[in-house]
Amino acid sequence: MNRNASKLLATLLASIAAAGSALAAYPERPVTMIVPFAAGGPTDQVARIVGEHMSKTLGQTIVIENVTGAGGTTGITRGAQAAADGYTIMMGHMGTHGAAPALYPTLKYDPAKDFSPIGLAAGTPIVIVAKKDFAAKDLKEFVAKMKADGPKLNEGNAGVGSVSHTTCTLLTSQLSVKTARVTYKGTGPMINDLIGGQIDFGCDQIVSVAEQIKAGTIKAYAIATPERSPALPDLPTTKEAGLPDYQVSAWNAMFAPKGTPADVAAKLNDALVKALDDEGTRKRLLNLGAVIPDKAGRSPAALQKLVESEVARWTPVLKAAGISAAVNPAAATSGTPPPAAGAPAAAPAAPAPAAPAK
Numbered sequence: 001m002n003r004n005a006s007k008l009l010a011t012l013l014a015s016i017a018a019a020g021s022a023l024a025a026y027p028e029r030p031v032t033m034i035v036p037f038a039a040g041g042p043t044d045q046v047a048r049i050v051g052e053h054m055s056k057t058l059g060q061t062i063v064i065e066n067v068t069g070a071g072g073t074t075g076i077t078r079g080a081q082a083a084a085d086g087y088t089i090m091m092g093h094m095g096t097h098g099a100a101p102a103l104y105p106t107l108k109y110d111p112a113k114d115f116s117p118i119g120l121a122a123g124t125p126i127v128i129v130a131k132k133d134f135a136a137k138d139l140k141e142f143v144a145k146m147k148a149d150g151p152k153l154n155e156g157n158a159g160v161g162s163v164s165h166t167t168c169t170l171l172t173s174q175l176s177v178k179t180a181r182v183t184y185k186g187t188g189p190m191i192n193d194l195i196g197g198q199i200d201f202g203c204d205q206i207v208s209v210a211e212q213i214k215a216g217t218i219k220a221y222a223i224a225t226p227e228r229s230p231a232l233p234d235l236p237t238t239k240e241a242g243l244p245d246y247q248v249s250a251w252n253a254m255f256a257p258k259g260t261p262a263d264v265a266a267k268l269n270d271a272l273v274k275a276l277d278d279e280g281t282r283k284r285l286l287n288l289g290a291v292i293p294d295k296a297g298r299s300p301a302a303l304q305k306l307v308e309s310e311v312a313r314w315t316p317v318l319k320a321a322g323i324s325a326a327v328n329p330a331a332a333t334s335g336t337p338p339p340a341a342g343a344p345a346a347a348p349a350a351p352a353p354a355a356p357a358k
């Protein structure tokens with residue numbers, strides 16, 4: 001080997017070694033995980049439970065930052081625009097990465113193109129809930145009350161395009177009723193108001209309501225999945241309770257900004273997978289009713305596919321429902337008077353549940 005060739009080889013080897021040690025070093029400082037809703041809601045709870053174990057694997061704290069507004073799109077926009085270095089990641093969901101494009105004409109991100117998907121964290125079935133003294137003893141009476149008094153009933157949600165908003169829109173569409181919508185920064189504060197009786201009902205992810213239902217501080221009418229949840233075995237399914245077409249599940253998943261180095265994304269996915277395999281973490285998620293994705297469902301490729309199919313699934317449903325953030329901007333202020341209902345024009349077909357395999 002001549003002198004120039006050996007110099008070139010040495011430079012090449014040195015840069016490979018440097019790149020290797022930089023990657024091996026990640027993360028060298030705390031990682032911020034943006035939660036696009038208020039503390040205490042399902043997105044926040046899943047992020048904190050999974051993030052706690054991921055911190056152990058990564059050897060660095062995952063700091064949760066709640067960046068709220070516009071049905072979760074404010075926080076996700078911030079995350080999408082962050083440096084793609086693995087130090088800012090996000091917990092998105094069916095709303096931010098499935099429903100939002102149909103509802104926000106000026107959305108600043110494309111859920112399928114502007115992220116490095118890390119992995120699915122949890123499936124979250126939807127439960128129809130009401131304040132504890134709501135005058136309906138079962139789902140049939142609840143439906144009758146909705147049909148009789150819809151516009152007088154305060155429905156809580158976490159902003160246009162959030163899971164609670166999207167799934168309650170599906171419900172009111174199917175029942176052909178309008179309700180008075182009250183927008184919150186997340187379903188954590190919304191459930192507080194449901195407990196306090198300031199609002200009448202909502203559609204929320206099981207993770208946010210399982211403990212309250214068990215404690216009797218709120219009432220639940222049905223879970224919108226084909227099977228009952230082991231976390232709430234006494235709660236009938238919508239099919240059992242007389243509303244078989246109302247079938248809907250949501251999910252939470254982790255994303256990094258597009259362009260995150262493959263090895264960094266792989267480390268994050270590895271930490272997520274380890275969290276979902278950890279007995280203590282699983283127990284906490286299962287107690288809240290979350291569905292833990294199987295191994296195949298945890299890969300970045302599976303998440304990419306899920307996002308694409310969710311955008312395709314929700315876009316026609318929401319367009320048919322005739323709602324848009326352009327006419328009903330998410331003020332996202334707890335306790336604000338109900339904004340315009342954004343009433344659906346026609347009842348869209350119920351989408352298939354998106355719950356990942358157990």
Ligand code: MLT
Pocket residue numbers: 037038040041042043044072093095157158161162163164165185186187188204205208
């Ligand atoms: C939603 O309705 O999108 C979520 O429940 C919001 C949240 O996680 O607080």
